[in-house]
Amino acid sequence: MVRFFTALLFLMSCNLFAVEVQRLNQTQIDVPDRSRAELNKAIELGMQNIILKISTEESLAHPLVQARVKVANQFLRKYSYEQGSGLILELEYDLDAIEKVLRTAQLPVWGKQRPMTLVWLNDQTTDSIISESNLTQSELPLASIADKLGLPGILPTMDLDDLSQVNANDIKGWFIANIATASKRYPTDFFVVANLSRRAGFFELEMQLFNSTVQEASFYQPIFSRKSQLDDKNQSASKLVNWLKDFYINRYARVSTDGQQSLLLTLNNIDGIEALTAAEKHISSMSQVKAIQINQVNHHGVELMVELYTTEADFLNALKLDPKIESLLQEQQQTYEHQYIWRN
Numbered sequence: 001m002v003r004f005f006t007a008l009l010f011l012m013s014c015n016l017f018a019v020e021v022q023r024l025n026q027t028q029i030d031v032p033d034r035s036r037a038e039l040n041k042a043i044e045l046g047m048q049n050i051i052l053k054i055s056t057e058e059s060l061a062h063p064l065v066q067a068r069v070k071v072a073n074q075f076l077r078k079y080s081y082e083q084g085s086g087l088i089l090e091l092e093y094d095l096d097a098i099e100k101v102l103r104t105a106q107l108p109v110w111g112k113q114r115p116m117t118l119v120w121l122n123d124q125t126t127d128s129i130i131s132e133s134n135l136t137q138s139e140l141p142l143a144s145i146a147d148k149l150g151l152p153g154i155l156p157t158m159d160l161d162d163l164s165q166v167n168a169n170d171i172k173g174w175f176i177a178n179i180a181t182a183s184k185r186y187p188t189d190f191f192v193v194a195n196l197s198r199r200a201g202f203f204e205l206e207m208q209l210f211n212s213t214v215q216e217a218s219f220y221q222p223i224f225s226r227k228s229q230l231d232d233k234n235q236s237a238s239k240l241v242n243w244l245k246d247f248y249i250n251r252y253a254r255v256s257t258d259g260q261q262s263l264l265l266t267l268n269n270i271d272g273i274e275a276l277t278a279a280e281k282h283i284s285s286m287s288q289v290k291a292i293q294i295n296q297v298n299h300h301g302v303e304l305m306v307e308l309y310t311t312e313a314d315f316l317n318a319l320k321l322d323p324k325i326e327s328l329l330q331e332q333q334q335t336y337e338h339q340y341i342w343r344n
Helices: 036-054 057-061 063-069 095-104 142-149 168-172 176-183 235-252 273-284 312-321
Strands: 008-010 019-021 026-030 076-083 087-093 117-123 153-155 190-199 202-211 224-230 261-268 289-297 301-308 325-327 339-342
Touching: 026 036, 036 057, 036 063, 036 076, 036 087, 036 095, 036 142, 057 063, 063 095, 087 095, 117 168, 117 176, 117 235, 142 153, 142 235, 168 176, 168 190, 176 190, 176 202, 190 235, 202 235, 224 235, 235 312, 261 312, 273 289, 273 301, 301 312, 312 325
Parallel strands: 117 153, 117 190, 261 339
Antiparallel strands: 008 019, 026 087, 076 087, 190 202, 202 224, 261 301, 289 301, 325 339
């Protein structure tokens, strides 16, 4: 399997295949030289790249964000140059400080836990399905764009198993049952079916997104769909990745609430100080969490008071995606409210 986004920790549990995306605070910028003027421009552009990883493109137009981008050096932790085929500037920012700016501006913040997506893309201009074997030969820079935006994804291998179930005509004709069946071998939360075709004077890109957890392939219905006309074929990869990113941000990223909210969260399976420290650090890193405090510790686990930026519902929704935290006795949620099992 090809993973679009390589800087991630792959996690599987409770039928979820979310990944913990790493290095959201890092980016690379191509620069012509090492001059101070080029460095300053790259620092501002780099901060914009970080914002695009954790929020929407519209966030860049907010007056507060624009003001902070102009002093992006205040959010910069370190930088270095790397010489390859060209000169590359590697930048690392203070992610917590940038998230604070977005929350102050009442803008959405997308955390590190992100869904894994399988992409079935039929490029009708070359009569091929983009796969592990032909990605490097493809004109579509899916991997680099997904990496830049922090979007985890994989492509089908198109080995004998895939070829026996899916061909280009299945994607072109939107025969979802066949594609859904073939998708079940891949550890993903969602799969996308997309067609890129050439029309008179333009290119057309159409996609449909499906939930991979549906059990019966015959019942698959798209949960999200988009269609667009493009002047250039090379725009298709960026368009597809941005469609997916916008959908996930609307689904998982949250805007801070005006009023302070908090809840008691009980984590079982905490068997020592190492597990307690890991769980506390993990929950503190969630974008919905402002602060946590240990309320009590017993032989079963730990009870935490969690102070939130967002609503309680938003936080609990994020926990459902988190493969490290499993809901305790899901059939008895009313009896065991906010009790979870730590699965480090």
